[in-house]
Amino acid sequence: MLPWFENNAFPLYLAPMAGVTDVVFRQICKELGADVMVTEFVSAEGIMVADERTRKYTEFTDGQRPVGVQLFGGDGERMGEAARKIVDWKRPDFIDINFGCPVNKVVSKNGGSSLLKDCPSLEAVASGVAKACEGIVPVTAKIRIGWDMDHINAVEVCRILEGCGMQAIAVHGRTRSQGYSGDANWEVIDACARAVSVPVIGNGDISTGADLALRKEGTAVSGVMIGRAAMQNPWVFREAKHYLETGEELPGVPLEERWELVLRHCRLAAESNRYGTERHAIMAMRARLMAYCKGFPGAKELRQRLCKVESVANVEDIAAQSLAGLAGV
Template sequence: MRIGPHVLPNRLFVAPMAGVTDRPFRILCRQLGAGHAVSEMVTSQPHLYASLKTSRRANHDGEPGPIAVQIAGTDAAMMAEAARYNIERGAQIIDINMGCPAKKVCNAWAGSALMQNEPLAIAIAEAVVAACSPSGVPVTLKMRTGWNAESRNAVRLARAFEAVGVQMLTVHGRTREQGYKGHAEYDTIAAVKQAVRIPVVANGDITDGVSALAVLLRTGADAIMVGRAAQGRPWIFREIAHYLTHGQAPAPPATEVVRQALIAHLHEHYALYGEYTGVRTARKHIAWYLQDVPEGKALRCAINQVDSSAEQVRLLDAWLAQLARRHPRWPATQASDATQHHDALAV
């Protein structure tokens, strides 16, 4: 799998998710089998470059390459400048966000709202490619199948994006109108793959090895991207890789391995966000890890009352050590609606 000059170790990607795929989480996912990770969405508005949120999202200290930064905005010139700004700070791939369905993004006509204005969407892609070309930095783009079911225009836009120099496309198999509801639709992704020569990545409802293989077969995509299923389960990439290679799911990870990974993740999280913010934003990651673990609810409630990173780690580490003695293998069985419709995906 290649993006411009960059050869990736595999075709399993972690999706950019605002408030989730920060640097510690991206590094963890890559350590646990992801071949590529894209940053959280970074604004193209210059007056926000110095904000704490943007500076954290643009922090790539110690992150293995290629470093991919996703930018969002509605002005072609600003988006081009944002690309140059992030390249100066280490970005090796620039990803354009035309897939975010969040209201606060779409209400500003950014993210997936751009799919309603095809001339502007194409102008933005062209401007960003032109800004990145002198540095040899490839441009990728993430979009949805369309704004709604009546206006699925991903194929038409895909051809235009390829024509202006975008080097890889990721398609989430839902419209903006769907948000994250219902099931992903893969026929449009397959049509995009047939329409262009550049790599196409399939995204949406990939939750395990079975669904990953089914989506690859159904769409013909070059790679798959996992989003929400990696929350609290970053080892999903190893599980998918094992299934694609061996045709069967691997054993759950050792609980002690999960314990070590989670504690290390928390320390990196605190280092990035500081004590006050770090403790509070770590709670959601802890909740995701423990959401289906026996007796995890009581621990989550206790964790939410703690205001110290040291105490947060102490409580969690002690509880996980006890869990490891009772369950040598991680006991969670994270199932979702998406895992229950594999048969519908089969070719």
């Protein structure tokens, strides 16, 4: 068993999200209570040609452990070779295979959720990576419940993946055709957890401690994965753990603390080597900033201003004005 599931632990994963869960955001979520990290997905082919940009997506710090690097691709042998390269470079705690991404540019390359339609190829990919990593690092996988509502096959896929040597499986409770619309189907997630002996991590619509408690108590999952809720509210991990321990909700995070985290995130992004310049870093942060400010006083105006920022100083000015307005200055 993976060590983070031992002793009846119920780990909270930060879901891998392209363009979101970079090394900086993972650091923030780890500090706020996330237990297990997974990098943004990386292309096996990008790894094989030692593409420098691709390698940046695999970066993590020891303080973020346990952390896995997520790979996507459609060729089991190449995926296995890429996994071994990552292990040699980075020594992650596990390799995760992406069988769930719904994005066209991934699906069109026979990666992500496209393999849910082709179980023999899915099995070949999973087996290729598991064989390449055998005795070195564990391999896990993430899936959706199916390609569309007429082809929900997550239970079958989980059994295949367990047979291939996957040591945990994360299940997002939507089909590929749903994208992120509609409600996550936790009945299917629960069925998956009951069908295999390896841990199943449930993913979908977890945004409060009450949501977490409902799924912990009402399903057979061994942990949960939180994604989009953390984009707006990375405190969700702290709040959820407090609710599990006490049955009580924490008070809302004060606006001052929210802005303090936003500014810290901006400064860390500007200091990182991922974006090159401060301007590029802050421009890349724009969508993140607009997610953070949901629920802030004057959020509509804030979004209009944040979508144009180009420096940390720009964001500092907006934060100062927001807080001054709160204080009635």
